[in-house]
Amino acid sequence: MASAPLFYDVVVRYIDLTLLIGALVIEVVSFGHCLVQRPDGFPAINTLPKGGWLALTGGAILVTLLSLSAVGILGMIAIAIAGVYLLDIRPALRDAVDGHGPW
Numbered sequence: 001m002a003s004a005p006l007f008y009d010v011v012v013r014y015i016d017l018t019l020l021i022g023a024l025v026i027e028v029v030s031f032g033h034c035l036v037q038r039p040d041g042f043p044a045i046n047t048l049p050k051g052g053w054l055a056l057t058g059g060a061i062l063v064t065l066l067s068l069s070a071v072g073i074l075g076m077i078a079i080a081i082a083g084v085y086l087l088d089i090r091p092a093l094r095d096a097v098d099g100h101g102p103w
Contacts, residue, residue, distance in 0.1 A: 016071065023070035023079050024061065030082040030090075031057040037093055045092040053089065056081050 034057055039050040048056070060078035069075050 016069065019070040020064070020068065023064050023075060023082075026086065027057060027061045027064060027078060027082040030085040031061060033090055034085060038097070041093045041096050042089075044096045045089070047089055047092070053085060057085055 031054070034050065034053045037050060042048065042050050042053065047053075060081045063074050063078045064070060067074055070079060
Protein backbone atom coordinates (compact mmCIF):
# COMPACT_ATOMS: atom_id res chain seq x y z
CA MET A 1 0.00 0.00 0.00
CA ALA A 2 1.46 3.34 -1.08
CA SER A 3 1.03 6.32 1.14
CA ALA A 4 1.06 10.00 0.38
CA PRO A 5 4.42 11.71 0.77
CA LEU A 6 4.93 13.50 4.04
CA PHE A 7 5.64 17.19 3.70
CA TYR A 8 6.24 18.07 7.33
CA ASP A 9 10.00 17.99 6.74
CA VAL A 10 9.68 20.68 4.10
CA VAL A 11 7.39 22.77 6.31
CA VAL A 12 9.79 22.51 9.26
CA ARG A 13 12.70 23.55 7.02
CA TYR A 14 10.82 26.64 5.81
CA ILE A 15 9.81 27.59 9.35
CA ASP A 16 13.42 27.23 10.53
CA LEU A 17 14.62 29.34 7.59
CA THR A 18 12.05 32.03 8.35
CA LEU A 19 13.09 32.12 12.02
CA LEU A 20 16.77 32.26 11.03
CA ILE A 21 16.21 35.19 8.67
CA GLY A 22 14.08 37.00 11.26
CA ALA A 23 16.73 36.50 13.94
CA LEU A 24 19.48 37.76 11.65
CA VAL A 25 17.46 40.86 10.76
CA ILE A 26 16.91 41.67 14.44
CA GLU A 27 20.58 41.11 15.26
CA VAL A 28 21.92 43.11 12.30
CA VAL A 29 19.58 46.02 13.09
CA SER A 30 20.73 46.06 16.72
CA PHE A 31 24.40 45.91 15.68
CA GLY A 32 23.93 48.65 13.07
CA HIS A 33 22.15 50.92 15.53
CA CYS A 34 24.85 50.38 18.13
CA LEU A 35 27.53 51.12 15.55
CA VAL A 36 26.24 54.61 14.77
CA GLN A 37 25.62 55.73 18.37
CA ARG A 38 27.86 58.15 20.23
CA PRO A 39 30.13 56.35 22.70
CA ASP A 40 29.50 58.88 25.48
CA GLY A 41 25.80 58.01 25.58
CA PHE A 42 26.36 54.55 27.00
CA PRO A 43 27.94 55.60 30.32
CA ALA A 44 25.22 58.25 30.62
CA ILE A 45 22.57 55.53 30.89
CA ASN A 46 24.68 53.33 33.21
CA THR A 47 25.15 50.38 30.90
CA LEU A 48 28.01 48.56 29.21
CA PRO A 49 30.24 50.74 27.03
CA LYS A 50 29.70 50.91 23.29
CA GLY A 51 32.46 48.37 22.66
CA GLY A 52 30.77 45.88 24.95
CA TRP A 53 27.44 46.17 23.16
CA LEU A 54 29.16 45.95 19.78
CA ALA A 55 30.90 42.76 20.92
CA LEU A 56 27.65 41.29 22.26
CA THR A 57 25.52 42.11 19.22
CA GLY A 58 28.29 41.17 16.80
CA GLY A 59 28.80 37.91 18.66
CA ALA A 60 25.07 37.28 18.43
CA ILE A 61 25.24 37.61 14.65
CA LEU A 62 28.26 35.32 14.52
CA VAL A 63 26.64 32.65 16.70
CA THR A 64 23.47 32.68 14.60
CA LEU A 65 25.43 32.44 11.36
CA LEU A 66 27.65 29.63 12.62
CA SER A 67 24.84 27.57 14.10
CA LEU A 68 22.48 28.25 11.16
CA SER A 69 19.61 27.95 13.61
CA ALA A 70 17.59 30.36 15.69
CA VAL A 71 15.81 27.70 17.71
CA GLY A 72 18.74 26.27 19.64
CA ILE A 73 19.82 27.54 23.03
CA LEU A 74 22.65 29.65 21.58
CA GLY A 75 20.33 31.11 18.96
CA MET A 76 17.81 32.08 21.60
CA ILE A 77 20.52 33.70 23.72
CA ALA A 78 21.67 35.65 20.65
CA ILE A 79 18.13 36.87 19.96
CA ALA A 80 17.75 37.82 23.64
CA ILE A 81 20.92 39.94 23.51
CA ALA A 82 19.71 41.75 20.40
CA GLY A 83 16.26 42.15 21.92
CA VAL A 84 17.62 43.65 25.13
CA TYR A 85 19.61 46.15 23.11
CA LEU A 86 16.66 47.11 20.91
CA LEU A 87 14.03 47.22 23.65
CA ASP A 88 16.03 48.63 26.56
CA ILE A 89 19.28 50.29 25.49
CA ARG A 90 18.11 51.94 22.26
CA PRO A 91 15.19 53.84 23.86
CA ALA A 92 17.40 54.91 26.77
CA LEU A 93 20.06 56.19 24.37
CA ARG A 94 17.42 58.06 22.40
CA ASP A 95 16.10 59.69 25.57
CA ALA A 96 19.61 60.57 26.76
CA VAL A 97 20.53 62.20 23.46
CA ASP A 98 17.22 64.08 23.23
CA GLY A 99 17.49 65.23 26.84
CA HIS A 100 14.16 63.69 27.85
CA GLY A 101 15.52 61.11 30.27
CA PRO A 102 16.38 61.47 33.96
CA TRP A 103 20.08 61.77 33.12
